[in-house]
Amino acid sequence: MNLAYRRALWVFHLNTGSCNGCDIEILACLTPRYDVERFGIKLVASPRHADVLLVTGPVVRGMDERARRIYEQMPGPKAVIVVGTCGASGGVFHHSYNLVGPVDKVLPVDVYVPGCPPRPEAVIQGVVRCWAKLERAAAKGRAAEGVG
Numbered sequence: 001m002n003l004a005y006r007r008a009l010w011v012f013h014l015n016t017g018s019c020n021g022c023d024i025e026i027l028a029c030l031t032p033r034y035d036v037e038r039f040g041i042k043l044v045a046s047p048r049h050a051d052v053l054l055v056t057g058p059v060v061r062g063m064d065e066r067a068r069r070i071y072e073q074m075p076g077p078k079a080v081i082v083v084g085t086c087g088a089s090g091g092v093f094h095h096s097y098n099l100v101g102p103v104d105k106v107l108p109v110d111v112y113v114p115g116c117p118p119r120p121e122a123v124i125q126g127v128v129r130c131w132a133k134l135e136r137a138a139a140k141g142r143a144a145e146g147v148g
């Protein structure tokens with residue numbers, strides 16, 4: 001856990017077709033009750049600044065290309081979290097004519113946070129798991145360079 005808190009973690013939120021339920025739970029993480037910014041977890045406005053891509057909803061047609069482009073704009077090491085059942089499996093939208101599919105049809109997913117919608121505590125736990133993964137990747141990079 002110590003490793004996971006070595007730096008701030010910047011998150012870009014992308015809605016690829018959710019009903020907004022998961023998105024509201026993500027916003028709740030920023031309210032004074034949970035206040036994730038005190039741990040250094042911050043929502044950013046550009047994928048170019050983000051370590052983590054946090055995706056809500058299944059991927060509707062037209063959003064697959066955009067999601068790929070946004071992911072490519074993020075610098076590495078980077079991670080993807082899917083928040084909610086819709087992004088993981090299609091959920092209640094599974095048979096929709098307008099669906100490309102779950103998020104892993106389009107992006108490499110690192111962490112799934114199940115639920116419809118998941119509670120803020122679960123979302124925060126997912127972000128921390130991503131954080132640990134990124135710290136491991138960064139430590140590997142430092143070791144390869146003979147630093148730290």
Ligand code: SF4
Binds near residue numbers: 020
């Ligand atoms: S998982 Fe539930 S709350 Fe989240 S986008 Fe799907 S239907 Fe909405």
